[in-house]
Amino acid sequence: xxxxxxxxxxxxxxxxxxxxxxxxxxxxxxxxxxxxxxxxxxxxxxxxxxxxxxxxxxxxxxxxxxxxxxxxxxxxxxxxxxxxxxxxxxxxxxxxxxxxxxxxxxxxxxxxxxxxxxxxxxxxxxxxxxxxxxxxxxxxxxxxxxxxxxxxxxxxxxxxxxxxxxxxxxxxxxxxxxxxxxxxxxxxxxxx
Amino acid sequence: xxxxxxxxxxxxxxxxxxxxxxxxxxxxxxxxxxxxxxxxxxxxxxxxxxxxxxxxxxxxxxxxxxxxxxxxxxxxxxxxxxxxxxxxxxxxxxxxxxxxxxxxxxxxxxxxxxxxxxxxxxxxxxxxxxxxxxxxxxxxxxxxxxxxxxxxxxxxxxxxxxxxxxxxxxxxxxxxxxxxxxxxxxxxxxxx
Numbered sequence: 001x002x003x004x005x006x007x008x009x010x011x012x013x014x015x016x017x018x019x020x021x022x023x024x025x026x027x028x029x030x031x032x033x034x035x036x037x038x039x040x041x042x043x044x045x046x047x048x049x050x051x052x053x054x055x056x057x058x059x060x061x062x063x064x065x066x067x068x069x070x071x072x073x074x075x076x077x078x079x080x081x082x083x084x085x086x087x088x089x090x091x092x093x094x095x096x097x098x099x100x101x102x103x104x105x106x107x108x109x110x111x112x113x114x115x116x117x118x119x120x121x122x123x124x125x126x127x128x129x130x131x132x133x134x135x136x137x138x139x140x141x142x143x144x145x146x147x148x149x150x151x152x153x154x155x156x157x158x159x160x161x162x163x164x165x166x167x168x169x170x171x172x173x174x175x176x177x178x179x180x181x182x183x184x185x186x187x188x189x190x191x192x
Numbered sequence: 193x194x195x196x197x198x199x200x201x202x203x204x205x206x207x208x209x210x211x212x213x214x215x216x217x218x219x220x221x222x223x224x225x226x227x228x229x230x231x232x233x234x235x236x237x238x239x240x241x242x243x244x245x246x247x248x249x250x251x252x253x254x255x256x257x258x259x260x261x262x263x264x265x266x267x268x269x270x271x272x273x274x275x276x277x278x279x280x281x282x283x284x285x286x287x288x289x290x291x292x293x294x295x296x297x298x299x300x301x302x303x304x305x306x307x308x309x310x311x312x313x314x315x316x317x318x319x320x321x322x323x324x325x326x327x328x329x330x331x332x333x334x335x336x337x338x339x340x341x342x343x344x345x346x347x348x349x350x351x352x353x354x355x356x357x358x359x360x361x362x363x364x365x366x367x368x369x370x371x372x373x374x375x376x377x378x379x380x381x382x383x384x
Contacts, residue, residue: 040308046309050243054244054261067259067260075240080273081272082309082314085279085312085314113238116235117238120275
């Protein structure tokens with residue numbers, strides 16, 4: 001009687017190993033870059049991660065070498081581009097928390113930028129990966145603003161992502177097919 | 193009889209001095225950044241210059257200091273954003289040449305990127321400043337592709353900019369009002 005259960009357990013473990021292997025060492029940025037590269041090769045969308053802004057202090061121009069520089073806070077979101085003629089703009093974050101997403105991960109000027117984009121009728125959202133839960137959610141910017149406006153909490157509970165967000169199921173290629181979500185809620189977006 | 197002419201000449205000189213003073217020390221990038229900032233404050237458009245991509249070699253993470261890094265070639269254009277719900281994408285270049293613009297200023301993958309954007313129905317163009325002539329032209333990407341396809345020359349003559357491009361008259365604020373040009377040819381663009 002224990003044997004089938006044992007087998008079942010082993011199978012589960014193997015699946016879990018396989019799942020881990022697939023994205024082993026892959027962080028959200030790498031997965032999104034791979035996804036965006038896939039979209040480009042499929043001529044589906046042209047979305048890129050912006051380089052991190054850097055403040056140059058000392059440059060050896062003769063050898064084209066940067067000798068002293070510092071990372072700067074980005075004033076906009078990390079990703080933008082075009083899909084079906086529409087302007088796409090989003091921020092992506094990972095958290096090790098299992099119950100909530102700390103809003104301190106997004107700067108005020110990034111929120112302001114997202115508000116501008118929504119007002120200008122761009123498609124704007126947030127992608128959050130709860131690393132320890134192995135779950136990735138897409139939350140439309142309008143739902144992010146709604147939460148911030150109506151809650152004084154500095155974190156967004158996981159339950160809010162479950163309720164208002166869209167779970168992105170990891171695939172092999174592309175690993176984070178977020179445009180599938182955008183397509184599925186396309187009509188909904190147009191109404192706003 | 194010479195006097196009025198003399199006065200006229202002095203006035204001309206003063207105007208010219210004023211004009212030079214206005215943008216003294218300003219390069220195209222600075223002028224475009226100021227223009228984009230103006231558009232943002234006016235809530236007209238949200239267009240930003242992407243940071244230059246950099247390859248990090250040595251980073252002192254404790255002090256958040258980059259100790260060795262190198263500039264990388266950008267794979268896309270320098271500027272993108274949203275205007276009236278539309279995706280905007282452009283490259284901006286300066287040249288000291290007075291008769292032509294060397295195509296070597298734009299990398300092949302940037303041309304490819306611009307082709308992708310046009311195919312995806314984004315608004316895509318090139319801004320070229322002939323510094324010594326103090327003239328700035330906007331050339332729609334479709335006209336850039338037409339030239340490249342039909343000419344074996346490695347330079348685009350100034351006459352082509354005069355014929356197919358749009359002269360952007362420098363103003364005080366915003367100094368390079370390129371969206372005025374986009375508005376004026378808006379209907380034209382829709383037909384493509």
